[in-house]
Amino acid sequence: MPSLVVAEHDNKTLAEATANTVTAARQLGAPVHVLVAGHDGVRIAEAAALLAGVDAVLLADDPLYAHPLAEPLAALILALADRYDAVLAPATSTGKAILPRVAALLDVPQISEITRIVAPGVFERPIYAGAVLQTVQAPPGKLVLTVRTTAFAATGAGEPAPITRVAAGPDPGLSNFVGETLSQSVRPALSAAKIVVAGGRGLQSGENFKLLEKIADRLKAAVGASRAVVDAGFVANDYQIGQTGKVVAPELYIAVGISGAIQHVAGMSQSKRIVAINKDAEAPIFQVADIGLVADLFQALPEMDAALAKRGYN
Amino acid sequence: MKVVVPVKRVVDYNVKVRLKADGSGVERANLKMSMNPFDEIAVEAAVRLKEKGIAHEIVAVSIGSHQSTETIRTALAMGADRGILVVTEDEVEPLAVAKILKAICGAEQPQLVITGKQAIDDDAAQTGPMLAALLGWAQATRAHTLEIDAGTARVECEVDNGLQTIALKLPAVVTTDLRLAEPRYASLPNIMKAKKKPIAEKTAAEYGVDTASRLKVLGVAEPAVRPAGVKVKSIDELLNTLQAAGAI
């Protein structure tokens, strides 16, 4: 039977995480169907249908899915699960909320944040903040997997797959959406950026993050942060990179005033190139950095800003 | 209302874990163990509900070896009222944990279960939503703030692009994120008092739950180490290197 990928979207655009998850699903060897549960979701279904490697798109279009509430989404997936051998979702805040519900009601274990498909039914996943990679074999029965998107390249564009409408699932009526405060940023999203510039406690204040943002804007980079500065309220929670925040793997990661605790490194160690700027030559971040600069960031950042301007990065 | 808080004993977040010599798993002998930090936040959140007069009783539950009694004592010292220890030597997977907790909720009839969003050992992030699903309850994961009012929990959740507020019908399961509540340190008098608070000992079998692993661990490995990097002396040298590599 085919595999079902739960599409990630905000009812406006299909998230790139879906394309990464399709790549993982392809590696299971079975046809891949994508489920778009949304409200006025036709355009999202069309975008999903254009992903290479997708054989069919199911569209459940209903006001019930105007916001990603875990209970109705899990109920919908369960109603479809009979026809699938595997259900996959990206390990995003939504995917992580929904899929364990599905697994529990199917009475199968979930395998979280897979980073590699070793063989059919055998998966690698990080544990202990990525200090250990565990290889696990799933029992016979349905697979329920969340996918670490940075570990699977996004699938490209292909021939359009057919879109089929499916009935909305039941409304468990357990929760309501009240509102949201979304981060407004003109910069690229952390999960999609080619370059990430991240700041830590060394920045000392939210105000000082401007020093970092200037560099980010010159490099068209996203801005990230360590837990310490999110806790201190310098930046919003969705900036946090790490074991318990976001996992990123950009082409270039520039860590400024970040010590390199294992919980932080867990979220960025797969970056292609890592630069660290820290005034402490012994900071653990230098152990994972490809290029290190021991310097006071309050001198280094303005200098970098000026040097980038001189080199034509506007 | 009654609040159930599951607490897990894990390797302390400051300890670097190593593999067993035979590669069969993670060496946990003689390591510093602590309550999972997200569970500490859950206990704190529950105690604050009690201080506000919203919760009247907090039951801390741990599933693990006898040493998990220490973890329950920590919760009791922070302000939980009593404990339940489900003794097992197995490494219990999240689904079995959720089944045991479901049975406990059946007996205890709480209005709210507050769990950590993930445990920092297996990083699975499954128990809370699995429990909510098995009970047929509402859930909110990654709580940033939590308010209880007239049969409803209003929870602001940390989502990937900001904060989302949802209202849950009680009873419900809420999982904690880092910013929900800063855990208090237990005072010495409270640590003493905690020694007298009751802890009931149970087994998974009493709850009719099989704790045998369903996933088979085929092996563990350490990730590849990154090759040693270079140090540059100046911003200009840094930018030259990055430009030469086509990285910027």
Ligand SMILES: Cc1cc2nc3c(=O)[nH]c(=O)nc-3n(C[C@H](O)[C@H](O)[C@H](O)COP(=O)(O)OP(=O)(O)OC[C@H]3O[C@@H](n4cnc5c(N)ncnc54)[C@H](O)[C@@H]3O)c2cc1C
């Ligand atoms: C349950 C749990 C989950 C966690 N999850 C995460 C997570 O997801 N992500 C995360 O990041 N952390 C996480 N942490 C926290 C982690 O353990 C560290 O405390 C945190 O990463 C430290 O942040 P930092 O590097 O900014 O601060 P610090 O460790 O305080 O480091 C600040 C660094 O700045 C440098 N510095 C100071 N001044 C200057 C200057 N003028 N110029 C240059 N350098 C300077 C210092 O030398 C130091 O290296 C978690 C912790 C726990 C317990």
